[in-house]
Amino acid sequence: EDQDFVWYYEGRNGWWAYDEKTSPEVEKAFKSGQRSCSLLIAGFLYVIDFENMFQTRKNEPGRRRRIKRDKRDVDRKGVAGIRIP
Numbered sequence: 001e002d003q004d005f006v007w008y009y010e011g012r013n014g015w016w017a018y019d020e021k022t023s024p025e026v027e028k029a030f031k032s033g034q035r036s037c038s039l040l041i042a043g044f045l046y047v048i049d050f051e052n053m054f055q056t057r058k059n060e061p062g063r064r065r066r067i068k069r070d071k072r073d074v075d076r077k078g079v080a081g082i083r084i085p
């Protein structure tokens with residue numbers, strides 16, 4: 001089921017899930033065949049590049065983080081910076 005797939009971005013030794021609002025937006029853009037999309041995340045504009053599978057902040061120096069689409073239940077650090085206890 002597609003419902004079981006969500007999006008993750010790279011952290012230090014592990015993956016963070018995108019927040020519950022952003023992940024479906026990334027999925028929608030991905031499914032529509034866009035090569036990239038721009039999203040507001042925590043007040044900053046980010047570019048999600050599906051060809052190279054990374055995200056980075058637009059127009060600002062920032063980290064280039066790998067992203068992945070994976071099952072909802074895979075090992076992760078938490079959601080959008082909120083750690084799983």
Ligand code: V3L
Pocket residue numbers: 009010011012013016018019041042056057061062063064065077080081082
């Ligand atoms: N969703 C939420 N916050 C984000 C996202 C995103 N998609 N992308 C970047 N940030 P940068 P560890 C991350 C945050 O890439 O210990 C984690 O969520 C990012 O937060 O240069 O290294 C953790 O909160 C960072 O604080 O634009 O695994 C934190 O790093 C800030 O935007 C530490 O995680 C700048 O990232």
